[in-house]
Amino acid sequence: MEKIMTRMGDGFPVEMSESEIRSDLAAGTEDAADRGKIAPLSKEELQYLYDLFASPYRFVSVEPGNEIVLSYDGGALKIVRAAVNVDRVQAMQIHEKILGADTIELGHVDYSFKPVKPIVGTEQTALEQTLMVTHAPLFYGAMPNLGLYSQPDGPHPNPLDLLPLGKIDEARESYEMSVEDAVKDIVFVASAMYDSGADGINMDTTGAAGDPDFLAGLKAAEILKEKYPDICIELGMAGEFILGLHGELDYHGDRLAGMYPQDQVKMAEKAGFTIFGPVVNIKTSRSVPWNLSRAITFTKACCEVANIPIHANMGMGVGGVPMTPHPPLDIVSRASKAMVEICRLDGL
């Protein structure tokens, strides 16, 4: 039987038969449906995905009319990280004029709100310079990064040291104090950047430190929205479900730990976020057909209940894109098309 060339979650090429691809597509959607307690993809959607993987073309695209907004996170840093000698302002111009960005994002190399706080003045200057030479809407982006608030990086005892000792109450208390500190830093930095003219604030990789991290993002958004009713705030997630590191934190009565994208977006709406960016992590040891089918199932369930625009994360290692520094265009273009067209996304 003829084999179809596709890839594994780590990006390496693999040849699979038609039945192997169909089987992985079915297993991927079932896994998401089972974990997220959501509907699996329909037969027609699985057929669409199979046809996409079986397509002989090196590159595929959405049909005309289905194009969506392409936003970038960490945009200022990627070109610099590739050792191309441009500064951040130039990197923004490159994204806008060379890379087809619909929105651009300025961020500090530490990419966390806390370290930006003492140097916010220089960040405001960089932002103002960028505004002078670009046209696209400009986000300022950073992570809540709650890990920076416990020892050795911050003032509070490290909950991951306390938990194994059975000091659960102390660990939870430490998380709660970290949330309060993080909220202050996020609001301070976001306010400064918005005052300097940022079109939006992107809280990226939120939830990376579990439910306290997610709560910090929600609380900060609530304050910012009250302070600046017209502010645009985007919530970019860190993983498909909220890790329960505290376990009992809630937002207006809803427990955050264990929430999947379709519930996360409702919290984001309640807090006042303008755009929500769900994340579904890749499993590198499974095929891309399995991963993409799974990621689309989670994302589709989120899109179906969302009242705000959904910009799915589809960078390295998320949203069906393989975990490799150079994701090949055959697989990125397939993931891009399928995610946009099946989920009816608003943006990436």
Next chain:
Amino acid sequence: MGDPLGMAISHAIASGMGGMRAAGDLVARMQMTRGMKIDQAKAYVADKLSIAVSDLTDPVIMTEIRQDLEIGSMYPLPGRFALPRSWVLTSTASDG
């Protein structure tokens, strides 16, 4: 994360609106300022520009429109470089 070539260009060509080559930045702005979903944002911008929704991703049509309206173009004309952002801010502040 991901290199700009492998990730950004692939997405931009596979599913993006083209940024300021076309009307991607304008549609994005409507999502950001009004919370519009994609179809609503596209319809709104097309209506404001008096063009069809399908024209929003057409770089040939949009280049002319952007030049005529002075809302930022890939190759700015002398003396026109700094105009677009002030136009956009005025426009979004005064519309509905």
Next chain:
Amino acid sequence: MEMKKWLEKAAQSILDQDEESAREIAKKSLEDDMDPVEMINDGFAAGIRKMGDLFDRGEVFLPGLIIASDAMAAAVKILEEALPQDRRQEKLGIIVIGTVEGDIHDIGKGIMVTLLRVHGYEVHDLGRDVPIEEFVKKAQEVNADVIGSSAMMTTTQIGQKKLEEALKKAGLRAKVKTMVGGAVATDHWAKRIGADFFGETPADTIDKLRRILN
């Protein structure tokens, strides 16, 4: 009560995170002449394995895992006291673990440490930003069975390769198994640098460890 029922009750007490119930079940199963080893392996440990799976799915949270692990430890203590010394379970394995030098990400590694302890491994957590020589020194000191290294970034991942080389140089590589983890690690990366395996999720790591150490 038949063995099957006892095993179910034991596992359930762990899933309920109920230490008092776990102790009670351990005591009463002994009074009912049940085999303590079977009660540990197929009852209480089965409960902990299930808890690990539920954590992987976002249905159980870290504090709950800790409470369940305390419940299991209390029950195992009672059951082991009823066993002759030679039938008492050895430690599952001694693990030295840390995030490689230059990398300060330790949340995922911290969760992994907790889960390894919950499953009964002796874990020596070196923390984060750990120089390669410290992994080697600690492994020698505690006679480690496994060394686990975590790296979150492509820029720090190279530390996992350096660890393999340092272990060879110290003459330790044949004596220990090595596992790699972190956001950028993959099966391919593990093979490429000569590590024994890649742990993708906590449940995957526990499963692979059990197989490799047996």
